[in-house]
Amino acid sequence: MSEDVKKFLYVNRKAPYGTIYALESLEVVLIGAAFDQDVSLAFLDDGVFQLTRGQDTTGIGMKNFSPTFRALGDYDVTKLYVERESLEERGLSADDLQEIMYEDEDDDWAEKPSIRIVSRAEMADIFAEQDVVLSF
Amino acid sequence: MSEDVKKFLYVNRKAPYGTIYALESLEVVLIGAAFDQDVSLAFLDDGVFQLTRGQDTTGIGMKNFSPTFRALGDYDVTKLYVERESLEERGLSADDLQEIMYEDEDDDWAEKPSIRIVSRAEMADIFAEQDVVLSF
Amino acid sequence: MKFGVVVSEGPYTHQASDTAYHFVVSALEAGHEVPRVFFYHDGVNVGTRLSVPPQDERNIQAQWTDLAARHKIDLVVCIAAAQRRGILDENEATRQGKDANNIAEGFRISGLGQLIEMGIQTDRLLMFGD
Amino acid sequence: MKFGVVVSEGPYTHQASDTAYHFVVSALEAGHEVPRVFFYHDGVNVGTRLSVPPQDERNIQAQWTDLAARHKIDLVVCIAAAQRRGILDENEATRQGKDANNIAEGFRISGLGQLIEMGIQTDRLLMFGD
């Protein structure tokens, strides 16, 4: 990696729809993808709710932005770290999250999952590796 | 009391300065005082922090609005209910709050304290007596 | 029954103004009256006509303007809260020496007394905020 | 050292823009550089010239405009966040067919790329929000 590349982490700790932070975080990620930095997303605390399957916003009249997460692979955003303890505290498991895949160009374009379930301690280590941390 | 008089309760659950709700709540109370309703204020959860003595906002460059509470008596706003459990959880006692007095016109203008420390159960009863509850 | 409604947070950022809107629509459909909606705190920002939401999102201001016109709802923006946050009508802009105003159709700027009056004159008061 | 600063909440409602301001003032006094402050989410509302705070309160927009002029700070308001919330400059107003604009002196509207660029080009990034 060139020394011009910084490690950017987008930290998502809030639930979707009640506030706009989750949606506007995703907008930054999409724009940021054009800058060829080393990008990761972290989902912890209520941020894990952003990734639940089956979101249907028809009844509240807001745009359902959850499908956009599945497009992140096309933008080379492939590291979505989700904290296991945050899921468990909320009665969720990995099966409750939508499937988000990317094609690995270093492995003959094999389809691989973008979501990586990590422990709280691993999440803390991920934080400590970053150059720039953006909180939403 | 005439039947045109409603019981209005202003519920304050947020700390001052970090957000504007405490200040803008007070602005409603001052305007509302002109309407001759039966007005009470409730301070619970972080709302009890609004009443601490010795607030000095010089360093943060914001206006210190805590002296305004002491003027409420002049507006005939004389019932400030403060929840004991909320104080205790925050390491506060009644002595940490500023003194807020009013002159009781029904008792030869005797000076009396406006702050009434109540238990959580009493606070719940106060809520249940109201016609209009405004939350800040 | 008469409902009074307070919106305490700005559009898009918090769901409050959306929930309030759906509540009012349903209340009217059920035959209730909603004579006034009062916009306080950041809620005053609902009343700007300068917002341009993405085409695939709802236009919160336009929804309120339209609903108010159809059901004669008085949409009141608190003057004190609006001044701090930069929501002005033509009168206020002139009075304050500002060269532009941004209030949307169907909204009017008035004092906090309108909130108290709403509390007195309605049967139930609902607050939507953060 | 170069600091990048993000303000994520609107003026007066949250203390975020105040704390950011005091941080930037102190950073400059200590000899650091603050080339850019990026206003995102409700933070875009800091950049309206239509606000009229009470005379005994600080004027948050004016504080930033003044500081930026004295220290050549690039005050960038995110275009996507600003459109939703009704913060427009003259170009945007024309482009969107709006009859007024409200951006304050010293602020400019630009894209989210300016936020990423700030993250790349500064040594530390600070976020002030809710």
Place this chain on the structure above:
Amino acid sequence: MATLHTVNKSPFATKALQSCLAHARDGDVILMIEDGVYGATAGTDLADVLAGHSALKIYVLEPDLQARGLDTGRLLDGVSTVDYAGFVDLAATTDRTMAWL
């Protein structure tokens, strides 16, 4: 003389639900809306928070549940769903509304 309490915050993020429950009286109604709907789900670390409050009527706003991908099968026992029309009915049939913001 019942109160309708509305809770719009996730109980995993703020203390609003807990404070509401500590102040609600027998016969009161609690309606979880917006991010508050997370408080009505089973199998969480906070599922016990609602236990011991069987004298309250607990509702959750279904459009907010659906938006967040939460199936009604996830709800705690004793929690009922309403739509916006049901929300209006709850406000009309109780004596006052109190928002736990």
Place this chain on the structure above:
Amino acid sequence: MATLHTVNKSPFATKALQSCLAHARDGDVILMIEDGVYGATAGTDLADVLAGHSALKIYVLEPDLQARGLDTGRLLDGVSTVDYAGFVDLAATTDRTMAWL
């Protein structure tokens, strides 16, 4: 390679401080600002939250303390005060800043 964590919420209102503490690593610095300063006071129900984190350096922004009428005598043992200049120094002398919003 230390991180400066900023916490601007009251721990009595939200879970931000707890989550921050659960993710901070030895040698990291925590700075409580705005309503976050309430987390640094002694004699509260939450005073234990900071216990067991002696490998962290805890600071509180003094102008925010003073605004809220909290005397430095109320601070928990081991908590130090800084002014805005000290905040800048903490940001400059750590390797990254993370805001627990």
